[in-house]
Amino acid sequence: AQKVTQAQTEISVVEKEDVTLDCVYETRDTTYYLFWYKQPPSGELVFLIRRNSFDEQNEISGRYSWNFQKSTSSFNFTITASQVVDSAVYFCVFHRDDKIIFGKGTRLHILP
Amino acid sequence: DVKVTQSSRYLVKRTGEKVFLECVQDMDHENMFWYRQDPGLGLRLIYFSYDVKMKEKGDIPEGYSVSREKKERFSLILESASTNQTSMYLCASSKGQGGGYTFGSGTRLTVV
Numbered sequence: 001a002q003k004v005t006q007a008q009t010e011i012s013v014v015e016k017e018d019v020t021l022d023c024v025y026e027t028r029d030t031t032y033y034l035f036w037y038k039q040p041p042s043g044e045l046v047f048l049i050r051r052n053s054f055d056e057q058n059e060i061s062g063r064y065s066w067n068f069q070k071s072t073s074s075f076n077f078t079i080t081a082s083q084v085v086d087s088a089v090y091f092c093v094f095h096r097d098d099k100i101i102f103g104k105g106t107r108l109h110i111l112p
Numbered sequence: 113d114v115k116v117t118q119s120s121r122y123l124v125k126r127t128g129e130k131v132f133l134e135c136v137q138d139m140d141h142e143n144m145f146w147y148r149q150d151p152g153l154g155l156r157l158i159y160f161s162y163d164v165k166m167k168e169k170g171d172i173p174e175g176y177s178v179s180r181e182k183k184e185r186f187s188l189i190l191e192s193a194s195t196n197q198t199s200m201y202l203c204a205s206s207k208g209q210g211g212g213y214t215f216g217s218g219t220r221l222t223v224v
Contacts, residue, residue: 033210045202045215052210091155095210100145102155 002027004094006103013082014111020078021106023092027073029053032096034068034075039105040088048090051075082110115139118203118216125223131190133219135203143206144186145213146170146178148199155202161186193223 003026013019025034036048049059051068059066063083067076079086087110092103119134137144145160147170157170159178167178175197179187186205190197200220204213 035212037213037215042217043200043220044217045204045213047212047214050210050212100157100160104152104154 002029002032002094002096002099002101004092004101004103006090006092006106008106009104010107010109012109012111015084016081018078018080019082019108020076021090021092021108023075023077023103025073025075025092025094025101027094027096029096032094035093035095036066036075036077037091037093038088039091045091048077079108084110084112086110116203116205116214116216118201118219120219121217123219123221125190125193125221127194127223129190129193129223131193131221131223133188133190133201133203133221135186135188135216136184137186137205137214138184139205139207139214140183141205141207141211141214142183143208143211144180145204145206146176146186146188147202147204148172149202149218150199158188193221195223197221198223 005024032053034051037045039045063080065078089105089107091105094101116137125131146158147155149155156172161167161180177189202218203216206213
């Protein structure tokens, strides 16, 4: 069975520090998708990135970067030079066919 | 700006009432989903639909039903609301296999 683990329940960092959110997944499938979503205090989940299982190219988008490593079944998310507005709950999501699995989320506090 | 719109942001209902949560998307997405989000439990899939008049049970369908008479609208129905259905309900839509989800802003339902 598939599983998504976000071991960090809650993280606090001081503004301008870099922070990495970990995501480890379990699957025997060879074709699947992975996502990261952000849920700010307003409650709406915001799509950040999608990766399919055949695309291990890491990506940088502004202050955000993602490190997908199939060999270790990890899809980690890094925020560089964090800002208070980055404070939110971040979810890692696995999707294959009808199976959609959310991690429990990591609550990130950016302290001014 | 493409959107998923949930009809109510906050809702208070009495035990035993029939409750309708409405969700409308304007992106011509085939797939629509209903989740509930509870502290410590993360997001759990209630029902989903890949086409008009089609529905599939998610992980926790008990006590809920759904209706999809038109492509853009996906309704969640609580036939007889109970206090354990107090939760945040999130609607989402996506296009095709592995498409990123667009979420609504959520409905916080309180059953008293």
